[in-house]
Amino acid sequence: MKKYWLIAAILLLSIAFGSSVQAEDKEMYVDVSVATLWSEPDQARDLDAPSLSNPVDMWEWTESMTYEEKKWLVGELQTQALYGQKVTILEEQGDWVKVAVDGQPTPKNELGYPAWMPKDQLADQKRYSVLKEKKSFALVTAPTANIYDDRIKSQEFKEISFNTRLPVVAQTGSMVLVATPSDGMKWVSSDHVSIYKNEEDIPNPDGEDVIETGKQFLGLPYLWAGASGFGFDCSGFTHTIYKAHGITIPRDSSVQAEHGTAVSKDNLQKGDLLFFAYEEGEGSVHHVGMYIGDGQMIHAPNSESTVEIIDVFESDYYSSEFAGARRYID
Template sequence: MALTLTGFMLPAAFAGEAEAMQGAADSKDYSHYVDVSVLSVWASPEAPRNMDAPALQNPVQPRQWTESMSAADKRGLLGNLDTQALYGMEVEVLQEEGNWAKIAVEEQQTPKLAAGYPGWVPKEQITESPRFELLQHAETAQVTDPTAFLYDDRSLETKSLEISFNTRLPVVFEGENKLLVATPSDGNKWIDSGDVTVYEDESTIPEPEASDLQATAEQFMNLPYLWAGTSGFGFDCSGFTHTIYKAHGINIPRDSKDQARSGTAVERSNLQKGDLVFFAYNGGTGNIHHVGMYIGDGRMIHSPNSDSTVEKVTIAASEYAGSFHNARRYLD
């Protein structure tokens, strides 16, 4: 027997979902998931400023937040905001303190912690979700536009939530030109099929060519920079490269200094499209401070700083000309 939902017949495989979900709910040890479109992960519960209120709610208001900040305000996030995570990502709760929880973002590699990138978030922005965990075996809809909307209705008229590029949600049902996807705590929502690509799981994402990485990166031309950003609402330099590769099924470290130690070393004279190029203080001999993606002809695409947007530059004619440190290749 199949279940009927908003005029569609759901696969019979979901008919037993309620019973299985109840079984998962009876467990005392199930996973936590990001329950806002973009989760900002802070250095401490004291790190956020008054102006950061739109990023501390549920739901968050990422556009309102970023558009309200000046370049100086954005620079004020340095040392206070550590990274971001996307709707539906799994996190591990490490510690609780009042209304805050210290978490590890499991999909972001870092030597700081084996469990994932650590930091503090308001508890109301994460959720324990036995049903969402149950559906992790389902096909996944991955957002391919810079942002996309979830809808309450199958006619795609009533907007529910704007979510970011690379958000991945379980597919409950595939209709004509639309999908029904599960959310961590708000039931099922509809999304336009044109805004996503459906994969059986991350391992089935096709291995990209360098041109695929470049085309994905170019979607974000002129997007304002955001320190610690990893979403279609704003990237920092390493959040940009991490997310572009992640969208194509390649999980590289979160931070530039760690990206510069992974992959395969490449000589500057042998750069190919898709390679990551790194820049450091003291004429390239000091600590790494920036990363971009090489796109050929001596050029890179990158998210530079709080005064700028995602752009393409000729490296030799840019402010980075004298600070090249090294390059790494992550494509076979």
């Protein structure tokens, strides 16, 4: 009897103090176009509501924010996860869950990048998980793409991001039938996707390939922690571009700077990643961009700007903070 009283007391204390519950490592799937993950639960502002719902409205959210409102997100957000992407639940607290995002390497957790998101933005569908394991996948290659309820595209279902991967059920004419985490089968134009049997089936890119992919996003506004066609931060941009070409690199710039192959400034090739650090390049890494040749770099700079190309070594700021380069393409 004492045992049961002790268990009851622990549960009551947990409820009373609102403590989080450690969850078993349960795998689930993102059920919104883009899930935005937070440093802590329940930290969002009222204006962040479009990013916290199911479905989300990413354009309403990002385009409604002022510079100061975007700048506030620095440190509050951690990363993003895409529609249909697998996450592992690590912890639960009320309507929020702490998850590890599969495919985003980090020293923070071996299962993936850890952060908090609303629980109702996830789906637990066994059939979808089986299809994801067994079927070929459609990889979105356009900055964003619409998926539809029907093959003739009379009813739009959802706008999804570049690098989203959904299991392929069938192909017919110019349309591809894909599986979704919780809404059955939907249609996407074949012009907006490439189909692969598995990750290894993605062709090995060269520098020109990753550069051309990156240039699709010129003019896209920066978003702290962004890793989608709705907005990128600096390392979200490089991570996602490489990921879409079948190369998985760490999620954060500081960790990207520790992997790959070190390259000297005199030996730069197209597609190499350039890193920048505080204390005139001697301190901690805080920024990354992609070298595109002729002394130029494409990057997502900061909350008041967009994806752009600059003459990197003619910039007093960037040239003074250059901290080295890494090559991830063989």
